[in-house]
Amino acid sequence: MIPRLPRLLFTHTLYNGIGCAAGVLLVALIGYLLGGHPLAAVLSSGAMVVSITDTPSPEGHKLRQLLPALVGSTAISLIVGASHGNTALLAGEITLVGFVAGLLSAWGRLLLALGFSLVLATVFAMAFPLPPGVSVFAHGLAFAVGGLAYIIWATALARLLAVRTRVQVLADALASFARYLRLKAAFYDPSAALDTIYERLITEHALLAEKLQAARDFCFHRIRPGARAHQAQVLYALLDAYEHALASQTDRELLRARFGETAPMRAMGRCVADHAADIETVADALLREREIPALPDRQTSCAETHAAVLALTADPLANPADARAAALLRGLAAKLFHSLQRARNVIDVARHAVTTATLPQEDALRAFTSQRKVRLAALRPHFDLASPVLRYALRLAAAMLAGFLVARSLPYAAHGHWILLTIAVVLRPSFSQTRQRHNDRILGNLIGCVIAGALLHTVSSPALLLVFLFISVAFAHAFVTVQYRVTSVAACVMGLLQLHLLSPGASFVLTERIVDTVIGALLALGFAFVLPAWERRSLPLLMKRLRETAARHAAAALDPDTPPLTYRLARKQLQDALAAVSQATARMLDEPGSRRLPLPPLHGAVTAAYLLAAQLASVRFLLQQRAADLDKGRRDALLNQARIALEDALAGRRPDDVMPEPAMVGTDLASASALDPHELLDRRLAAAADDARRLAGFTATS
CATH class of the missing domain: 1.20.58 (Methane Monooxygenase Hydroxylase; Chain G, domain 1)
Structure with a gap:
């Protein structure tokens, strides 16, 4: 369901979408004024490919965010453009692009969009027939100029809206x-x-x-x-x-x-x-x-x-x-x-x-703040077949190659690049995301193809098509993290309109685009089972990380001399680990039943970690609010005893190996007192130790 539009109109996601669309449209209009439709199509292609990586980011990060897309997509445009007519060479290049795009997932969300921009550059290079007398280098140069012009626009806009974007993110x-x-x-x-x-x-x-x-x-x-x-x-x-x-x-x-x-x-x-x-x-x-x-x-x-x-x-x-x-x-x-x-x-x-x-x-x-530096050392752990990143890279490369070969075998092979685009969009690092994208992409493309077909049959003016291109780019960016199905519809319209502008003489057959979409989505879903990275492989490591960050958080919380920022950082790391386990568990539920881990230990661990964080926050509150009532020697003795108990529990040093019951806190009243803050502290510490033991027990059985 589409979110309430009045509020959406003021969010940073919509502002970003409109800014991206305005940049692409501005570059296209400048190209149209300087060189007519052919130049506008090439310049806007460069701008659009770079705009894929233009997501909201803090001021000063825009250049390092967009420049890799410009360099990579320009190189691909030159290489693929020079390979027209050589099927074997194109197949190798497409496979390599898919592999590189998959490897970029090693940096998480930071570079995922860059991977798709490289695939989009490949598709545009395949779809664009060079006009007579135009060299590959001249085409690549125009493509790069369009991307560079967009970067200048995006950087200036980010500076202009820097304070406003901060307010929007804070309001969120x-x-x-x-x-x-x-x-x-x-x-x-x-x-x-x-x-x-x-x-x-x-x-x-x-x-x-x-x-x-x-x-x-x-x-x-x-x-x-x-x-x-x-x-x-x-x-x-x-x-x-x-x-x-x-x-x-x-x-x-x-x-x-x-x-x-x-x-x-x-x-x-x-x-x-x-x-x-x-x-x-x-x-x-x-x-x-x-x-x-x-x-x-x-x-x-x-x-x-x-x-x-x-x-x-x-x-x-x-x-x-x-x-x-x-x-x-x-x-x-x-x-x-x-x-x-x-x-x-x-x-x-x-x-x-x-x-x-x-x-x-x-x-x-x-x-x-998040780490935004890209270090090649991040790839080193992933050159192992057990790595989810390497598996995804190989899976995406194989799927792209298969899509290319299938497209070449179709009677309308000249338009087979739509299959590649669908594969790149649908096939995600996790099976859960692939499955969801598969459904959204098919439905979104069905709607998008109908809209694009209607536009191309009723609108002949390139200038008017640019207006609709602007709208589709804006919606594609604005809804990407809000409602992907809307993004899928808009991206389909955007891609088809841009491909038409690149090659206006090519025919548009609605059934062919729908068939391409179904083929691409089915290939992506099928290859999701090739070298799969099931969540059950990553969850034990995530659970171990959750236990370790809980131990560090407990050590910081139980030391009265811990600086506030040090304590907050330890708490944030626990929150991040807790969110990672919760998200991985949710993704696992979309996987085949035979590939899942038992749910009770996972839910129990998440609940225990959440309650442990609450207990430790309560301890900090008690230490601050009742500081004058607590005897320092007795307080420190209780904290030291609790620190050892929590350290032993989270290290797995338990008197038995029985998985604990997922009981809620607060059922033992024996040590509670209305008056003595030391007994209140003792009870709170005992409850924290119970949660720590439950957390250790659940993580040990996962």
Whole structure:
């Protein structure tokens, strides 16, 4: 389903799509004015191929992002253009392009688009018959000029929209945090199944981690006084609010069982939902470049709810277990309302209503941004047949060669390059992505072919076709990470219109394009079973990484002297590892049943890691809030004992090898106390050790 368009119109994805389309159209128009239709077609081809790699990126990264596409695609245009008529040479070149495009997946999302741009350059070079008297070198030079002109446009546009893009990415992170809080509010509704809430919350947590990382990459880069510094401060406040929200994620099962039907528990849920709505309002205002409206004062309702909780737990309870449960509820309320104050602080910082604390140095914050340098050393581990990257490269190369040979055997072989394009789009590194792309590509191409066919039969003016090309490029870029089926439709229209502009004399037969699409999609799906990289191969390593990052996070969390940024970095690494396991598990569910690992250990490990992070955040909160009440010697003894226990648990040093039950935290009340912070700390540390043992047990059985 297409997302709500009004909000989409203000997002950085649509801005990027319109910017890409405008750049391609501008290059085409300049070419048309200087040399007519032939020059416009070649220049726009170079611009379009380079634009494939033009995704939103922090200011200053645009040149290194686009230049490899220009160099690689120009070289391919020259080589393939010189090989027309030599089937064997073309077959070898196509195979090599497929192999290189597959190897680029070693750098993940950073270079995946570059791989497709190389394939698109190959397709355009195959489809374009050189006019009489035009040399391959002249054609390649014009292609490169078009790509270079686009780079100049994209770099200038990125500078112009740098601050605006930061705001859009920040608003995206705020909206994701609001959704996360809204899901947390369901914990206070006893009619909602706890396991379902955790499942949804962990999924949203992975999405939130992705949005926060994108915001870090933009807002912690080139911080300058003024608007940029303010955006960085809002993000820093958001990260702080997220940390405190995570700390209030404990003892849910027990408290719901004892107090779930009470009015104060439901009121706490409403307080969380209200703050989620307020942050969503701020995100929407930032996105639409509007002034943040006056928001309701939530302090009164929160104070009344907190007072109701204290009144509920103040009643004399004969059962000691009830008294301890009451103490836990008071502790939860204190953490919850403190976390809501931090959430409110995000709003105040965004509205310039408070004086913000000084940000850490940009050099220190740089450790939290994504690595964007491309080092050839990243390929070294993948020259092994067990490597998913090498397997994908060989698989893609073989599929491209097969597609080329099949295309040459068809009666309309002159248009067989559409099969290659379909294979490159559909065949992804994972089986799950290939399967989804297969369905989206077939349906999208069916719709796209009909639209393109209608345009080519009713519109004869090249200038008017360029307008429709502009629209298709914009939609193809804008929806690529939002709704791929829309991108598939737009990309199909874009490709067919561009191929027509390159070779206007060629006929367009709707059934042929549909047959090409089906053949390409079926070949891609078939080759997904050749040297497959099933998720069951990667999940054990991901689970090991999850356990190791959990151990580092625990060591940082349990050391009171750990600098805040060091602790935050360890927590971020755990979040990344947790998201990687969650995403791999989701991909595995699309694979054949015989290729899957058992689900209970995977879900159990993800839940245990998530709860361990919540327990450790709660420990940090307790150490900060009750610092004056804690005896340093006793505190350090408890922390050292817990550090050893967690280290042993996460290292797999267990007294038995029995896989633990996937129990929720908070079921043991024996050590809880309403008064003594040392006993509260001891209980929280014991709960963290239990989660660590569960995590180690689940990862050992995966």
